[in-house]
Amino acid sequence: MEPGRERFERTIAADERIEPRDWMPDAYRATLVRQIAQHAHSEIIGMQPEGSWITRAPSLRRKAILIAKVQDEAGHGLYLYGAAETLGVDRDELLDKLHSGRHKYSSIFNYPTPTWADVGAIGWLVDGAAITNQVPLCRCSYGPYARAMVRICKEESFHQRQGYELLLTLSRGTPEQHAMAQDAVDRWWWPSLMMFGPPDDASPRSARSMAWKIKRHSNDELRQRFVDICVDQAAALGLTLPDPDLRWNEERGHWDFGAIDWDEFHAVLRGEGPCNEERLTRRRRAHDEGAWVREAAAAYADKRAGVGAAA
Amino acid sequence: MSEAERGWPLWEVFVRPRRGLAHTHAGSLHAPDAELALRNARDLFTRRGEGVSIWVVPAAAVSASSPDERDPFFRPAADKPYRHPTFYEVPEGVRHL
Numbered sequence: 001m002e003p004g005r006e007r008f009e010r011t012i013a014a015d016e017r018i019e020p021r022d023w024m025p026d027a028y029r030a031t032l033v034r035q036i037a038q039h040a041h042s043e044i045i046g047m048q049p050e051g052s053w054i055t056r057a058p059s060l061r062r063k064a065i066l067i068a069k070v071q072d073e074a075g076h077g078l079y080l081y082g083a084a085e086t087l088g089v090d091r092d093e094l095l096d097k098l099h100s101g102r103h104k105y106s107s108i109f110n111y112p113t114p115t116w117a118d119v120g121a122i123g124w125l126v127d128g129a130a131i132t133n134q135v136p137l138c139r140c141s142y143g144p145y146a147r148a149m150v151r152i153c154k155e156e157s158f159h160q161r162q163g164y165e166l167l168l169t170l171s172r173g174t175p176e177q178h179a180m181a182q183d184a185v186d187r188w189w190w191p192s193l194m195m196f197g198p199p200d201d202a203s204p205r206s207a208r209s210m211a212w213k214i215k216r217h218s219n220d221e222l223r224q225r226f227v228d229i230c231v232d233q234a235a236a237l238g239l240t241l242p243d244p245d246l247r248w249n250e251e252r253g254h255w256d257f258g259a260i261d262w263d264e265f266h267a268v269l270r271g272e273g274p275c276n277e278e279r280l281t282r283r284r285r286a287h288d289e290g291a292w293v294r295e296a297a298a299a300y301a302d303k304r305a306g307v308g309a310a311a
Numbered sequence: 312m313s314e315a316e317r318g319w320p321l322w323e324v325f326v327r328p329r330r331g332l333a334h335t336h337a338g339s340l341h342a343p344d345a346e347l348a349l350r351n352a353r354d355l356f357t358r359r360g361e362g363v364s365i366w367v368v369p370a371a372a373v374s375a376s377s378p379d380e381r382d383p384f385f386r387p388a389a390d391k392p393y394r395h396p397t398f399y400e401v402p403e404g405v406r407h408l
Contacts, residue, residue, distance in 0.1 A: 021375065021377070023379075068358075075354075078355055079338060082338050085321070091341065147338075148338070155359075297343040298318060298343045300343070301344035304344060
């Protein structure tokens with residue numbers, strides 16, 4: 001075995017971290033680029049569904065919280081693009097791939113946010129599912145990704161709590177507000193469960209990612225963990241989860257839940273979700289409309305560098 | 312994609328969490344110049360009061376030891392246990408040493 005590969009295998013086996021300049025198999029590098037880029041894109045696209053509520057938040061307090069949250073999503077995207085770049089790719093190249101549809105982002109963001117309660121349901125369920133997925137990534141074998149995830153997880157817990165509090169306030173409000181909260185939970189519950197990815201027997205790349213310690217738990221394991229956590233949280237909210245098959249299984253020590261509509265998942269992934277086109281169009285437009293700012297900043301930097309050289 | 316944007320260099324960011332501690336590496340970002348790199352670093356790495364001082368360094372200016380020769384590179388330290396205080400025997404009862 002060549003010395004680089006031998007050292008790589010030894011590092012993984014010892015549960016130590018791989019760092020950017022270490023030798024690594026091409027497939028390990030490619031897997032990480034794909035996963036980290038998709039994760040970064042999801043953070044950036046994920047600003048949109050909630051961002052559209054910033055101007056319509058019901059109070060100054062809620063508005064300030066929402067702005068901070070959406071700003072965090074931008075920050076998370078940047079941490080992750082930074083981690084991806086340590087693998088030898090260029091951020092602009094990754095953005096090109098997002099804009100041209102060659103790279104995917106989490107399909108959860110292709111669902112609409114028609115009511116204010118959606119901001120709460122996204123915080124509680126979507127960010128909650130993301131945290132369940134992401135906490136084990138803090139121990140991912142690739143150092144820069146693991147370090148980015150530590151920062152992200154710390155910040156996500158504020159996201160989840162503000163969502164939960166928002167839903168609790170609505171749930172305890174007028175009957176109309178309560179109904180609005182329930183409706184949002186009804187719409188977001190199943191797509192949130194899909195966020196963990198296809199079932200283990202239909203997730204071909206999982207085994208290799210687990211062997212490389214990029215992934216620490218299987219999709220189904222994390223999904224079960226999330227369901228188990230949510231049941232009590234829903235009860236405390238005074239809301240129900242839209243699954244008639246949800247029941248405690250004494251034998252397994254877990255909650256059983258109903259079948260997930262994987263046809264819907266794959267359709268949304270293929271681009272047939274309610275908002276796929278809207279999200280990408282808006283992302284491309286934001287990028288194009290920001291071009292003059294980038295150009296101006298570069299021109300200013302050039303000018304100042306010129307002045308410095310002349311002085 | 313504009314040329315101007317492709318030209319934005321990469322900066323490594325170091326943050327001092329509080330007075331009395333050293334700056335530590337926080338991550339990297341793109342910016343056209345040092346001034347904007349500092350502003351971006353503030354927004355990116357200190358949104359919750361994580362720092363009282365920031366350094367930004369062009370990533371291209373960092374020289375690093377090679378991972379391929381890390382073992383030989385650091386080997387000189389491996390066989391010098393006498394550099395550690397625990398190498399030395401001190402009689403029982405001797406204090407402040």
